[in-house]
Amino acid sequence: MNVRNCRKCGRMFNYVMGPMICPACRDALEAKFKEVKTYIQDHKNVGIKEVARECDVEVSQIQQWLREERLQLSEGSMIQLQCENCGCDILSGRFCEKCKNSMANSFSQSIKPKEAPPVQKKDTKDSPRMRFLN
Numbered sequence: 815m816n817v818r819n820c821r822k823c824g825r826m827f828n829y830v831m832g833p834m835i836c837p838a839c840r841d842a843l844e845a846k847f848k849e850v851k852t853y854i855q856d857h858k859n860v861g862i863k864e865v866a867r868e869c870d871v872e873v874s875q876i877q878q879w880l881r882e883e884r885l886q887l888s889e890g891s892m893i894q895l896q897c898e899n900c901g902c903d904i905l906s907g908r909f910c911e912k913c914k915n916s917m918a919n920s921f922s923q924s925i926k927p928k929e930a931p932p933v934q935k936k937d938t939k940d941s942p943r944m945r946f947l948n
Contacts, residue, residue: 862893
């Protein structure tokens, strides 16, 4: 049994996996997520600070949901996210599609199995073997 204290409210709970918050705080956070999601859908051109103020959520929490790709911004949104690799504007996540594809290609190339070394043919003239004299 893995008993921990909740990082939000301090209550003790049986920790299984994920963030170290109790089930009650996790449910409350999920309810806030749904509230933020509907607010962003209803108000297309809204800033992240206004969303945080209206929904009573931390700006960092909204940014975390965007980075986890749980929230996605619309095309004309005032909230701007930048790719962590190249800096271009993105709607959600950490990287743009171009950087994701290049990272996936470089990962797949680094995992490629090594080719077997070429088999060398033995020279039959100098090879040590038994010889018979006539």
